[in-house]
Amino acid sequence: MRRYSRIAGTGSYLPPRRLTNADLAAELAARDVETSDDWIVERTGIRARHFAAPDVCSSDLGFEAAKKALQAAGRSASEIDLIIVATSTPDMVFPSTACILQHKLAQSSDDARGIAGCPAFDVQAVCSGFVYALSVADAMIQTGAANRALVIGAEVFSRILDFTDRTTCVLFGDGAGAVVLEASDTPGILASDLHADGKHVGILCVPGNVSGGQVIGSPLLTMDGQAVFKLAVGVLEDAARATLAKANLTDADIDWLIPHQANIRIMQSTAKKLKLPLSKLIVTVDQHGNTSAASIPLALDASVRSGKIKTGDTLMLEGVGGGFTWGAVLLTL
Numbered sequence: 001m002r003r004y005s006r007i008a009g010t011g012s013y014l015p016p017r018r019l020t021n022a023d024l025a026a027e028l029a030a031r032d033v034e035t036s037d038d039w040i041v042e043r044t045g046i047r048a049r050h051f052a053a054p055d056v057c058s059s060d061l062g063f064e065a066a067k068k069a070l071q072a073a074g075r076s077a078s079e080i081d082l083i084i085v086a087t088s089t090p091d092m093v094f095p096s097t098a099c100i101l102q103h104k105l106a107q108s109s110d111d112a113r114g115i116a117g118c119p120a121f122d123v124q125a126v127c128s129g130f131v132y133a134l135s136v137a138d139a140m141i142q143t144g145a146a147n148r149a150l151v152i153g154a155e156v157f158s159r160i161l162d163f164t165d166r167t168t169c170v171l172f173g174d175g176a177g178a179v180v181l182e183a184s185d186t187p188g189i190l191a192s193d194l195h196a197d198g199k200h201v202g203i204l205c206v207p208g209n210v211s212g213g214q215v216i217g218s219p220l221l222t223m224d225g226q227a228v229f230k231l232a233v234g235v236l237e238d239a240a241r242a243t244l245a246k247a248n249l250t251d252a253d254i255d256w257l258i259p260h261q262a263n264i265r266i267m268q269s270t271a272k273k274l275k276l277p278l279s280k281l282i283v284t285v286d287q288h289g290n291t292s293a294a295s296i297p298l299a300l301d302a303s304v305r306s307g308k309i310k311t312g313d314t315l316m317l318e319g320v321g322g323g324f325t326w327g328a329v330l331l332t333l
C-alpha cells in the first residue's frame with residue numbers, strides 16, 4: 001500500500017500590534033515618506049499588517065502557531081519526529097530557527113522525549129519557503145524517514161524593511177502559520193512541483209552578510225517590483241498546471257486556490273489564468289500584508305478556522321518569491 005502524507009491540523013499566530021494603512025502612513029509621514037491608504041489598496045489589496053514587538057523573533061511566532069496546529073491535530077509535541085521551519089528572517093545566523101523552536105516546544109511539553117531529539121532544520125526559499133518545506137516533509141514521510149512533522153512558516157519581515165523606501169515597506173507584515181503533516185494510507189498531498197532560477201537573485205534580495213563582526217552590504221530588503229510582478233504571474237500558472245498534470249487532475253478539480261499572499265492583482269491574475277472563479281481564491285493579504293513564508297499557512301489556517309475550507313476539499317497552494325523560487329503543492333485536506 002502506498003504511503004501518503006496528510007495535514008492533520010493547522011495553526012497560526014499574528015503578533016498583536018496591527019497597523020492599518022492609515023496608521024503606517026502616519027508613522028511614515030514622521031520620516032517624510034509619503035504614502036496613502038488609497039495607493040496601497042489600489043496597487044496591492046493590502047489594508048493592514050501586523051508587526052512584532054522588538055524582542056519577538058520568528059521562533060516565538062512559530063512556537064505559538066505550532067502549539068495551535070498540534071492542538072487542532074489532537075497531538076502532543078512528543079509525537080512529532082520532524083520539524084521544518086521556512087523563514088528568511090531567522091532568529092540567528094545559526095543555529096536554525098527550527099532548533100530554537102524545537103527547544104521551546106520541548107520545554108513546554110510534559111513529555112519531551114520524542115520532539116527533543118528529532119531532526120529540525122530551516123528551509124530558505126523566501127516566499128516559496130512553505131511550499132518547499134511542505135514538499136520536503138511530504139517526501140520524508142513518503143519514504144518513511146518521518147511519521148509526523150511540524151511544518152512552519154514564520155517571519156518577522158518588519159526587521160528587514162527600509163522604512164524610507166515606500167515602494168517596499170508598505171507591502172510586508174509579520175506572522176506565522178503551521179501544519180501537522182502525518183503519514184496516512186490515503187492522500188493527503190497529491191503532487192508538488194518546485195523550481196528556482198538564480199539568475200533573478202538581484203530583483204528581490206537582502207544583499208547584506210555578516211563578516212568580521214560587521215554587516216557588509218545592506219541588511220534591508222530591495223526589490224524591482226515590476227520585474228517581480230511579471231515573473232510571478234507567469235510561473236504561478238506554470239507551477240499549478242504542472243502539479244495538476246502530475247496528479248492527473250484539471251483546473252476544475254481545485255476547490256480552493258491559496259497562492260502566496262503578496263499582491264491581490266498577482267493572485268487574481270493567477271486565478272483567471274487557471275479559469276477559477278474569484279470565489280475560489282483565498283485572500284488574507286488584505287489583513288496580513290505579505291508575510292513571506294508564513295503567508296500560505298496563515299491563509300490556510302484562517303480559512304479552516306472560519307469554516308470556509310473543509311475536510312475533503314482539494315487545495316492548490318502556490319508560492320513564489322526571492323531566488324527566484326516558485327512551486328505548488330496540491331492536496332486534499
Ligand code: ACO
Nearest residue numbers: 035036039043127166167170225226228229262263320321
Ligand atoms: N505610496 C505612494 N506612492 C508610491 C508608493 C507608495 N507606497 N510606492 C511607489 N509609489 C509611487 C512611485 O514612486 C511611482 O511614482 P512616480 O510615477 O511619480 O514615479 C508610482 O507610485 C508608481 O510606481 P510603480 O513602482 O510603477 O508602481 P507599480 O504599479 O509597479 O506598483 C508594486 C508597485 C505594488 C510594488 C508592484 O510593482 C507590485 O506589486 N509588484 C510585485 C511585487 C511584490 O508583490 N512583491 C512582494 C515580494 S515578492 C513576492 O512575494 C512574490
